[in-house]
Every structure is written in structure tokens, then in C-alpha cells.
Amino acid sequence: MSTENYTVVIKVGGGEGIDPTMLSKEIAELTEAGTRVVLVHGGSHDTNVLAEALGYPAQTIKSPSGHESRRTDRKTLEIFMMAYCGSVNKTIVEDLRRHGVDSVGLSGIDAGIWVGQRKGAIRAIEDGRTVLIRDDLSGRVESVNGDFIEYLLSTGKVPVLTPPAVTPDGIAINVDADRAAAATAVAIGADELLLLSNVSGLYLDHHDPESLIEQVDADSLDEARSAAKGRMKNKVLAAEEALTGGVSRVVIGSAGVDRPIEYARVQNGGTVFSHGVTA
Amino acid sequence: MSTENYTVVIKVGGGEGIDPTMLSKEIAELTEAGTRVVLVHGGSHDTNVLAEALGYPAQTIKSPSGHESRRTDRKTLEIFMMAYCGSVNKTIVEDLRRHGVDSVGLSGIDAGIWVGQRKGAIRAIEDGRTVLIRDDLSGRVESVNGDFIEYLLSTGKVPVLTPPAVTPDGIAINVDADRAAAATAVAIGADELLLLSNVSGLYLDHHDPESLIEQVDADSLDEARSAAKGRMKNKVLAAEEALTGGVSRVVIGSAGVDRPIEYARVQNGGTVFSHGVTA
Numbered sequence: 001m002s003t004e005n006y007t008v009v010i011k012v013g014g015g016e017g018i019d020p021t022m023l024s025k026e027i028a029e030l031t032e033a034g035t036r037v038v039l040v041h042g043g044s045h046d047t048n049v050l051a052e053a054l055g056y057p058a059q060t061i062k063s064p065s066g067h068e069s070r071r072t073d074r075k076t077l078e079i080f081m082m083a084y085c086g087s088v089n090k091t092i093v094e095d096l097r098r099h100g101v102d103s104v105g106l107s108g109i110d111a112g113i114w115v116g117q118r119k120g121a122i123r124a125i126e127d128g129r130t131v132l133i134r135d136d137l138s139g140r141v142e143s144v145n146g147d148f149i150e151y152l153l154s155t156g157k158v159p160v161l162t163p164p165a166v167t168p169d170g171i172a173i174n175v176d177a178d179r180a181a182a183a184t185a186v187a188i189g190a191d192e193l194l195l196l197s198n199v200s201g202l203y204l205d206h207h208d209p210e211s212l213i214e215q216v217d218a219d220s221l222d223e224a225r226s227a228a229k230g231r232m233k234n235k236v237l238a239a240e241e242a243l244t245g246g247v248s249r250v251v252i253g254s255a256g257v258d259r260p261i262e263y264a265r266v267q268n269g270g271t272v273f274s275h276g277v278t279a
Numbered sequence: 280m281s282t283e284n285y286t287v288v289i290k291v292g293g294g295e296g297i298d299p300t301m302l303s304k305e306i307a308e309l310t311e312a313g314t315r316v317v318l319v320h321g322g323s324h325d326t327n328v329l330a331e332a333l334g335y336p337a338q339t340i341k342s343p344s345g346h347e348s349r350r351t352d353r354k355t356l357e358i359f360m361m362a363y364c365g366s367v368n369k370t371i372v373e374d375l376r377r378h379g380v381d382s383v384g385l386s387g388i389d390a391g392i393w394v395g396q397r398k399g400a401i402r403a404i405e406d407g408r409t410v411l412i413r414d415d416l417s418g419r420v421e422s423v424n425g426d427f428i429e430y431l432l433s434t435g436k437v438p439v440l441t442p443p444a445v446t447p448d449g450i451a452i453n454v455d456a457d458r459a460a461a462a463t464a465v466a467i468g469a470d471e472l473l474l475l476s477n478v479s480g481l482y483l484d485h486h487d488p489e490s491l492i493e494q495v496d497a498d499s500l501d502e503a504r505s506a507a508k509g510r511m512k513n514k515v516l517a518a519e520e521a522l523t524g525g526v527s528r529v530v531i532g533s534a535g536v537d538r539p540i541e542y543a544r545v546q547n548g549g550t551v552f553s554h555g556v557t558a
Contacts, residue, residue, distance in 0.1 A: 050361070053332070053333055053334075054332055054333070055332075078366060078370075081365045081366055081369045081370075082329070082361035082362070082365035082366050083361070083365065084365070085364060085365040085368070085369050085384075086360045086361035086362065086363070086364040086365020086366065086368075087357060087360055087361050087365065089364070089365075090360045090364050090386055090388060090443075090451065091357075091360075093386075093388050093389055094388050094445065094449060094450070094451045095449070096449075097388065097391070097445055097449035098448065098449030098450070099449070100449075102390065102391065103389070103390075104385070104389045104390045105364075105385075105386070105388070105389050106383070106384075106385070106389075107369055107372075107384070109369055109372050109373050109376065109384070110372055110382070110383045110384050110385075111381065111382075111383045111436060112376070112381065148434075151430070155427075157390060164369075166373065166376055169377065170373055170374070170375075170376035170377030170378070170379075171373070171377070172369065172373045
């Protein structure tokens with residue numbers, strides 16, 4: 001594949017045991033070859049550790065449909081910003097510079113890179129009862145400042161992006177980073193989206209490591225949708241949003257292998273979503 | 280004074296009791312009037328509080344000449360990044376957006392905004408003896424990516440900058456934010472530099488609140504230099520570096536008054552350094 005102006009958005013998860021700086025060497029190789037790279041990262045494990053150390057441990061919201069998400073009150077959001085925007089983001093940017101990459105770390109708040117609406121009241125199950133949570137600071141990315149990201153790429157930089165996002169009136173909100181990465185890939189017309197984390201792909205039965213779904217056709221996502229459980233639901237949704245928005249290829253793959261980018265891109269590691277798989 | 284392309288660099292300190300978001304409204308007014316603003320901030324108090332909460336309290340290095348600075352080992356630097364780049368920076372950026380300002384928060388690491396050399400071994404006094412500290416991660420800004428800051432300003436953004444800086448080979452280093460602000464003002468040809476903190480100016484005798492030095496001529500800085508004690512030394516040095524580099528006016532003023540920017544700029548609050556004071 002030509003690397004001329006080829007653009008790839010890489011999301012690396014923030015789960016336990018994932019060291020996002022292990023992507024630095026491969027990102028340096030890609031940018032040297034002329035590929036334009038945007039890195040999006042999480043930070044959930046670091047946030048949990050920090051929250052625990054500060055005596056304000058992470059809480060989970062369970063929706064009536066069984067979906068789990070982080071409870072984000074203002075104090076949690078402040079701890080979240082320390083971990084995601086301070087610790088993880090700057091450590092990655094520093095390590096990329098050490099590898100000769102001109103990196104720029106930004107949250108979705110900065111320059112309005114990720115703007116979205118905050119959720120209204122959230123229905124949650126607490127002690128078996130349905131309650132309404134009104135002060136949760138979470139939402140979904142609805143627009144991306146693609147011009148600014150394009151400018152960074154056009155001057156040879158690697159943007160390193162992280163939640164939170166921000167509402168149009170300036171309130172920081174927690175958003176799903178997989179879907180934010182997908183929205184970013186669409187906004188800048190990326191060719192490829194890689195979703196790398198401590199799960200190595202989408203499985204028909206996530207208890208059976210032999211049941212990896214290797215290929216998914218963008219036009220028949222039903223099997224993938226129904227196989228996805230828990231956090232994998234957002235990854236499949238992100239893949240779908242990227243494909244619908246014009247991204248040619250999405251890989252849900254492992255961040256925990258040697259050379260994870262090459263593994264996902266070249267060796268078809270994990271689950272590859274693309275158009276016309278069965279053709 | 281004309282506000283057309285008029286550029287002001289504002290440094291707000293991170294000492295106890297300073298809330299940097301109280302500048303947001305004035306910054307919004309300035310940018311609306313066409314003034315280009317760069318905000319540089321500290322975060323020392325928040326870092327101390329976080330370090331204490333994490334069981335790794337701040338340590339101070341005392342030089343043989345009596346100068347005190349933060350001991351910055353790697354763990355301290357990581358806590359520092361959480362507070363400066365995560366908590367303080369993003370809180371300011373968010374608040375500026377709430378005031379309608381298109382703000383972009385960046386550390387000196389990002390895009391190589393502040394590049395400098397790390398200090399070699401530091402001589403310090405410990406228990407009355409002189410020791411050499413070899414692993415301290417601190418240094419001084421030697422070059423500023425003015426082009427990137429200019430681009431941000433030219434697209435109507437307010438850059439919100441914070442330490443750490445970075446070495447040419449990609450190691451994050453703690454730097455003095457007053458002097459980093461001065462270097463930034465010089466690099467972008469700013470007209471004015473405001474150094475706002477919880478001290479309201481330079482005093483002939485810092486025990487005597489009546490002894491404020493109101494005006495300092497850029498060409499006769501001896502009195503100012505000898506009056507400066509402790510942290511004020513870096514502010515006077517920053518003022519000197521800015522004036523030498525072409526900045527017309529520097530004010531060392533209070534962040535703790537109503538409308539601190541107007542107070543420092545228009546009402547000559549604090550100590551004003553400029554050329555030809557006695558003329």
C-alpha cells in the first residue's frame with residue numbers, strides 16, 4: 001500500500017498492563033515512511049489507581065440493559081484529567097519525542113477538538129432499583145475539529161489525543177475514546193482505524209479463544225454486533241461508525257503483542273472490518 | 280494603545296490561594312478586542328498538595344548561594360505533570376472555553392514548544408554539607424517554537440502553556456515558568472509581559488509594604504536586581520530577559536486583586552519595567 005498521505009488513526013486502550021509508549025518505535029517508523037498518524041489513548045487503569053490513592057475510588061454505573069460505565073462526577077473528572085491529560089498523555093508525548101517524533105498532546109477540550117453534548121439524566125441500577133443520576137459528566141463526541149488536526153498533520157506532527165471532550169458551552173465531559181477515535185478518523189478522512197487494547201479481537205464466544213472472528217464485512221455487521229459483549233460493544237460501534245463514515249479498514253487488535261501496529265495492520269491480527277470481505 | 284495585533288504574554292503563578300480561572304473573563308474581553316493573548320501558568324501549590332496526598336511530599340533543594348528550588352526526581356516530575364498539565368491546565372482551558380475563548384492547553388513538551396538543556400550535577404546543601412545531585416530533572420528553556428504559537432494566535436486561539444519543557448533528546452524537565460514566559464514573549468515578539476502571582480510587585484524591602492518599586496528603567500536594573508530576594512530573583516531575571524529581547528513593557532503584579540490584568544496593565548499596579556522611565 002502507498003504510504004503517501006496515507007492516514008491511520010490508532011487508539012490504544014488504557015487497561016491494566018498496557019504501556020502505550022511501546023507504540024513509539026513503530027509510530028516513528030510510520031511517520032518516517034510518510035504515513036500520517038493520529039494517536040488516541042485511554043487511561044482508565046491509571047485513573048483507577050490514582051482515584052484509589054486519593055481516597056476516591058472509581059464507581060461504576062450499571063444501566064438497566066446491563067451496560068457498565070464510569071461514574072463521572074466533577075471530582076472524578078478532575079482525577080481523570082490528571083491521569084489522562086497529565087500523566088498518560090505527557091508520558092506518551094515525551095516518549096515519542098525521544099523517538100524523534102514531533103508529537104503534540106491534546107485533550108478533546110483543547111481547540112474544541114472533540115465537542116459533544118452531555119447526557120441528560122442517566123437511568124442506573126443501584127441495589128436492584130432504577131435511579132436517575134443527573135450530575136454525571138459524560139456524553140458523546142458530535143463534532144471534531146478536523147481542520148486543526150489536519151494542520152498538525154500537514155506540519156509533520158503526530159497529534160496525541162485523549163478524553164475528556166467538551167460541550168459547546170465549555171463543560172468537560174467523559175467520552176468513549178474508541179468512538180472518539182472513530183469520529184476523528186471520519187473527520188480527517190483517515191484510511192484506517194486501529195483499536196488496540198488488552199483484548200485481541202472480537203470473539204464469537206468470548207470464553208473460547210479459538211472463536212476469533214477474523215474478518216467482518218462492513219455490509220453485514222449483524223454477527224459482529226451480537227457477538228460483542230461489555231466494552232466490546234463500543235469497539236464494534238466505533239468500527240461501524242468509522243466504516244460508515246468512509247474509513248476503509250478497521251482492526252480491533254491486541255496492544256500486548258510484539259510490534260502491535262504491524263501485527264494489526266500487516267498480519268491481519270485481531271478482527272479486521274472492511275468492505276467486500278466476501279467478494 | 281492600539282489593540283491591532285497587540286500581543287501580551289500573561290504568566291499566572293501557581294501559589295496557594297491563586298485561582299488562575301479568575302483571569303478568564305478579562306482574557307475573553309482582550310481577545311474580543313483583538314489583542315493576542317498567550318497564558319502561561321504554574322501549579323506549584325496543586326503539585327505540593329497532590330504529592331502530599333500521594334505520600335511523596337515535595338522536597339526543596341537549597342543551593343550554596345541560598346537559592347531554593349523544587350527537587351525534581353522522576354516520580355516528582357510525574358506528579359508535577361498530573362497537576363500542571365492535567366489538573367491546572369485543563370481546568371483553565373475549560374474555563375476559557377466557557378467564556379467563549381478558543382483555548383489550547385499545551386505543555387512545553389508538546390510540539391517542542393519549550394526546548395532546553397537539563398542541568399548537570401547540582402550542588403546542594405544538605406544537613407550543612409555540600410552534596411552533588413545528579414538525577415535532577417530540571418533545566419532552562421533555550422528555544423521556543425514560536426512558529427507554532429504564531430499559528431495558534433493567527434487562528435484566533437489562546438495558547439495556555441505550562442512546564443515541563445523538554446530536552447532536544449526528549450526528556451521532560453522542570454523549568455522556571457516566569458523565565459519560560461519571558462522566552463515565549465521574546466520568541467513571538469510580544470509587546471508586553473505580565474507576571475502575576477501572590478506577590479504584588481518588587482519591594483525595596485520586602486518586609487515593608489510601603490517600599491514598592493513602581494517603575495524600573497530597563498537600562499538601569501541594578502536596584503531591582505539587588506532588591507529581589509528568593510523567588511523574586513527569577514521574576515526580575517525574566518523581566519530583564521524579556522526587555523533585552525525586545526518586549527516593551529513588563530509588569531510584576533498581583534493575581535489576587537479584582538481584574539488583575541487591567542490592574543497590572545492599565546493602572547500600573549505592581550512594578551512596571553520599561554524603557555526610558557526617567558526620560
